[in-house]
Amino acid sequence: MVIVGVIALCLVLAVLAFLLPRLSRHPQNGAQRSLAAGSRAGSKAPGFLGRLLSKPFRSSSRAVGRSGSAGRRARRHMPF
Template sequence: MLIAGIVVVCLVLLVLAFVFPRLSRGPENGGKRVMGVGSSGASKAPGRLGHWLAKPFSNASKAMGKSGETGRKGRSKLPF
């Protein structure tokens, strides 16, 4: 369920960044903030378990950043 939600968020960010490059920064930062809270909460588990539980959240945050960046980069290459 978490993976499907992240995929949907990344697709929405990609389209939003392509259509409205400047307005896409707010939702992207908000999504990263939510993933950061989840990551910091999961990392409080003891030992390696904390690292393993926090990893999906940090990977999702990276995916959101790449998705927004790709949309803005694609928009910048258009001739108009």
């Protein structure tokens, strides 16, 4: 369920970044900020468990950042 939510968020951010590149920065930063908070909370567990709990949040944050930048990059290459 969480994976579907992250995928949906990435799709929405990519479309928003394509249509409104400047206005997509704030939602992208907000999503990355909330995922970073989850990563920090998960990393407080000791040892291997901390790395295991924080990894999904780190990779989701990276995916959100990449989808936003990909939408802006695609917009930049359009002829209009």
